[in-house]
Amino acid sequence: MNYLYYPGCSLEGTAREYNISTRSFMKAAGIKLTELEEWTCCGASAAASVSPLLSSALPAINLAVAESMSQTENLLIPCSACYLNLKNVEEKARKEPGLLKRINKVLAEKNLNFKNRTKVRHLLDVMAHDIGAEKVKNLIKKDFSHLTIAPYYGCQCLRPYPVFDDPEEPVSMEPLIKATGALVHSWNMGGKCCGASHMNTKIDVGLELVYGILKAARGADAIVTVCPMCQMNLEAYQDKIELKYKENLNMTILYLPQLLCLAMGMSEDESGIESNMAVTKTFKEKMKKLPK
């Protein structure tokens, strides 16, 4: 199984550990990732707020490059915002032939042509369904049976397109978490919103949403995420939340592939965990005292 790989801007910077751990995990699972040549920004949440045509053209550039690289391989995307932007164009261009024409008029400036043949896949979809928990289980070297993990999916890998999971009550992470021996934290916040870019421009609203999520995660040892924006919002504002709500809700936040890399016994360099902003002392101690 090979995939074309679109890391996206976040994975070069604020989410570098997501890139590191995704690559380590895929390597261990025997999967070859071919990074898209000269990929460019998908437009993030910004393009749709500025121009509708731009918000289709920017993802389409990358889909056109993917088509030119492979006729058969799916395009793997770890960032949920990038995934949705590219998925959106895939869906819309299929339904609106006029849009495909307009996009190609723009792409001609870059000597690219978009035929809409590449299948866009989220990392979680590939991990849960193409690789699967059974295969992951065989790669696990450590026993995490003393840990409870809260699966946090966020929004954009689930909605509006329910491609690989229930868009309201997602479960696709659970078998992967259980493969490490860990328990799954029972909660109903897995598909709730982290506030996205509100943390930058309307922080009080963002803090309120993250406060609700962290509070519901109480009792878990860590939350795992599959999106750079979710990860950043959950991990980087815990001190501000404590100040505002007078409650200590400190919680370890990991990317899902990081949890699996740790369970596979990988080093800090391979899991990228030294780049995480919220790994609690208690969690570190628990990792040292594994049951076997």
Next chain:
Amino acid sequence: MNRLQPVRIDHTVSDTLAEIKDKVCACIQCGTCTGSCPNAFAMDITPRHLWRMLLMGQKDEIFTSRTFVLCSSCYYCTLRCPRGLPLTEAMSDLKQIAAKEDMIPHRPSTRFYKCFMDSVRRHGRVREAEFISTYFLSMSATDPLLPLKYASMGIRLLQKRKLALKNPLQKMSERSLDVVFKKVEEMENQI
């Protein structure tokens, strides 16, 4: 059997809201969107109310409210709308109008997005340090203390090697998307 002809809403040519009205004209005011919205608690008017105002053409009221900028694109309303309306998209469309008309109360959001896109235009990928410094500059008249709010986060990101300090405002990269942006502007202005 005689069937009623579907009623088309009459749009004047200058109505900037016309396309968005079309998207929500089948709204039955059930309020599922409001009940599903994680940000409704912070909104001055509810999403359900906003769609009604939109259909009534109350442009001033819509844009003095902060409801549409509080949409965080979680897509709950789009998923659950019993009429299958693209409500998240309609919120984005309103953000586009606020950005295009550079409306003062919405500048913290619209300029944030604009500076982000400017950085992408120049380099093909966003350069966070450049993007955030141009954002501070563009907001300096309204909020000169803005950089302070971001300072501690910036330092923490640097410590974690999460922020590449490439020369901000350096000349355009080879990966520049300037030609793409220009073509999009040209095509969107034709309409």
